[in-house]
Amino acid sequence: xxxxxxxxxxxxxxxxxxxxxxxxxxxxxxxxxxxxxxxxxxxxxxxxxxxxxxxxxxxxxxxxxxxxxxxxxxxxxxxxxxxxxxxxxxxxxxxxxxxxxxxxxxxxxxxxxxxxxxxxxxxxxxxxxxxxxxxxxxxxxxxxxxxxxxxxxxxxxxxxxxxxxxxxxxxxxxxxxxxxxxxxxxxxxxxxxxxxxxxxxxxxxxxxxxxxxxxxxxxxxxxxxxxxxxxxxxxxxxxxxxxxxxxxxxxxxxxxxxxxxxxx
Amino acid sequence: xxxxxxxxxxxxxxxxxxxxxxxxxxxxxxxxxxxxxxxxxxxxxxxxxxxxxxxxxxxxxxxxxxxxxxxxxxxxxxxxxxxxxxxxxxxxxxxxxxxxxxxxxxxxxxxxxxxxxxxxxxxxxxxxxxxxxxxxxxxxxxxxxxxxxxxxxxxxxxxxxxxxxxxxxxxxxxxxxxxxxxxxxxxxxxxxxxxxxxxxxxxxxxxxxxxxxxxxxxxxxxxxxxxxxxxxxxxxxxxxxxxxxxxxxxxxxxxxxxxxxxxxxxxxxxxxxxxxxxxxxxxxxxxxxxxxxxxxxxxxxxxxxxxxxxxxxxxxxxxxxxxxxxxxx
Numbered sequence: 001x002x003x004x005x006x007x008x009x010x011x012x013x014x015x016x017x018x019x020x021x022x023x024x025x026x027x028x029x030x031x032x033x034x035x036x037x038x039x040x041x042x043x044x045x046x047x048x049x050x051x052x053x054x055x056x057x058x059x060x061x062x063x064x065x066x067x068x069x070x071x072x073x074x075x076x077x078x079x080x081x082x083x084x085x086x087x088x089x090x091x092x093x094x095x096x097x098x099x100x101x102x103x104x105x106x107x108x109x110x111x112x113x114x115x116x117x118x119x120x121x122x123x124x125x126x127x128x129x130x131x132x133x134x135x136x137x138x139x140x141x142x143x144x145x146x147x148x149x150x151x152x153x154x155x156x157x158x159x160x161x162x163x164x165x166x167x168x169x170x171x172x173x174x175x176x177x178x179x180x181x182x183x184x185x186x187x188x189x190x191x192x193x194x195x196x197x198x199x200x201x202x203x204x205x206x207x208x209x210x211x212x213x214x215x216x217x218x219x220x221x222x223x224x225x226x227x228x229x230x231x232x233x234x235x236x237x238x239x240x241x242x243x244x245x246x247x248x249x250x251x252x253x254x255x256x257x258x259x260x261x262x263x264x
Numbered sequence: 265x266x267x268x269x270x271x272x273x274x275x276x277x278x279x280x281x282x283x284x285x286x287x288x289x290x291x292x293x294x295x296x297x298x299x300x301x302x303x304x305x306x307x308x309x310x311x312x313x314x315x316x317x318x319x320x321x322x323x324x325x326x327x328x329x330x331x332x333x334x335x336x337x338x339x340x341x342x343x344x345x346x347x348x349x350x351x352x353x354x355x356x357x358x359x360x361x362x363x364x365x366x367x368x369x370x371x372x373x374x375x376x377x378x379x380x381x382x383x384x385x386x387x388x389x390x391x392x393x394x395x396x397x398x399x400x401x402x403x404x405x406x407x408x409x410x411x412x413x414x415x416x417x418x419x420x421x422x423x424x425x426x427x428x429x430x431x432x433x434x435x436x437x438x439x440x441x442x443x444x445x446x447x448x449x450x451x452x453x454x455x456x457x458x459x460x461x462x463x464x465x466x467x468x469x470x471x472x473x474x475x476x477x478x479x480x481x482x483x484x485x486x487x488x489x490x491x492x493x494x495x496x497x498x499x500x501x502x503x504x505x506x507x508x509x510x511x512x513x514x515x516x517x518x519x520x521x522x523x524x525x526x527x528x529x530x531x532x533x534x535x536x537x538x539x540x541x542x543x544x545x546x547x548x549x550x551x552x553x554x555x556x557x558x559x560x561x562x563x564x565x566x567x568x569x570x571x572x573x574x575x576x577x578x579x580x581x582x583x584x585x586x587x588x589x590x591x592x593x
Contacts, residue, residue: 096373
């Protein structure tokens with residue numbers, strides 16, 4: 001456990017080494033949120049609510065969902081696994097007395113913490129000050145949201161690790177990375193909330209694990225569900241996370257046999 | 265004593281894609297790829313006792329790194345068994361990793377963006393090294409490998425020589441029973457190579473750490489490893505001491521005699537006369553431990569000898585001769 005936390009912190013520190021890159025990412029984050037907010041303003045076109053969702057709620061959805069619950073940077077995990085395999089660095093990684101998926105998880109959590117604190121926070125503060133930001137619907141909703149946040153991270157990271165592990169079979173991780181990007185942009189509800197999806201499609205997406213990454217946490221944050229339903233969905237999310245963890249463990253045990261170390 | 269490492273008829277076969285030429289071939293590759301098996305390691309057996317220092321030697325592509333990767337648990341053998349400290353290194357990779365140290369010359373184990381000291385700290389936690397042991401080893405290794413001047417610097421700013429010293433130090437932080445080194449001196453300058461070799465010799469002698477080292481720099485082996493395992497094309501060629509190597513591959517000492525003037529016919533005990541005429545003569549000496557004094561004493565009285573040179577063949581020469589003899593004429 002101490003090694004896990006040390007890895008999380010090391011990964012966090014590693015991110016802080018690139019100051020210029022960080023500045024650019026903050027600016028990029030601001031521009032992206034600005035674009036999302038502008039789109040929703042245009043969609044609402046002066047109406048106070050569409051389909052029972054107020055413009056204020058939608059702006060908060062875009063702001064919080066696009067920063068704290070964003071799935072975008074997490075696809076880096078796939079690229080990282082791919083690079084490790086393509087360059088043969090997997091050899092050095094496997095020399096360490098630790099599970100590779102756990103090491104990946106620790107490093108990604110560190111990178112994620114960095115994103116929240118150094119990039120997400122300034123973006124939320126700046127954009128919130130300009131456009132306004134709704135607080136959680138109630139205190140219990142806010143507390144549940146923290147639980148949802150943990151589930152969101154778990155599902156996002158496990159999905160990334162799972163797709164990343166397929167690099168052991170498909171050597172080109174780039175294709176996997178784009179596959180994951182496309183998949184998550186739509187199915188997590190980070191671009192468009194699932195309540196705006198066409199009925200049949202929306203219902204299916206609703207129950208897929210990806211919707212716990214952005215959509216369900218935001219629905220709870222905004223008080224779209226009562227507390228009982230929120231709790232039920234939280235349990236569902238934890239179930240998905242557990243299932244994904246088992247799948248990762250299984251795929252990893254298979255991948256171990258598949259290891260080919262590139263380049264001598 | 266029980267062997268600390270053993271390989272029993274180990275083979276590793278990779279499948280290599282065979283590329284078809286031309287556009288049509290590229291299309292065929294995509295639809296139905298053809299692959300052929302390549303034997304990187306082909307039926308190798310050996311046993312290594314605790315405290316030994318063994319050089320694992322062979323030309324590029326001989327299957328050295330593949331063997332090290334099987335012993336460190338990264339790859340599984342295709343057939344045969346490897347045992348390290350009584351374990352199957354791949355199936356019990358994590359347990360194995362805790363008790364071995366490894367340095368891959370061309371790959372880094374250090375955290376690239378972090379100061380060296382933090383890599384050591386991460387290593388301590390990952391290998392669960394007790395604090396007092398870690399503090400003692402850290403102090404010793406920093407001192408022996410002269411790391412103190414750059415311990416606070418990010419690894420990516422280190423020179424290759426500094427980095428390699430740091431890699432070796434880190435691999436020893438957790439008191440491993442076995443140290444695997446894959447090309448540890450590759451790319452280092454003469455001074456850095458010397459530091460690394462002296463250090464490894466010392467670790468082997470003082471701590472009793474078993475060392476397995478692959479290299480194609482023979483001086484590494486001459487200085488560090490009393491025992492040599494030679495492979496080529498995945499097969500075992502030789503396993504024994506360097507002295508045995510001379511005998512096995514028939515390497516003889518060469519004696520050069522320089523006379524003041526042409527002595528005419530010279531007979532030298534059982535030595536085989538080589539090319540040379542006039543005042544300079546060369547002989548190949550038989551392997552019978554006869555001393556130089558005895559040999560020269562046997563020269564006819566009155567020989568006006570100016571100079572005597574004895575040439576011991578280095579292992580480099582022995583091996584070069586061997587590999588060259590395989591090349592089809």
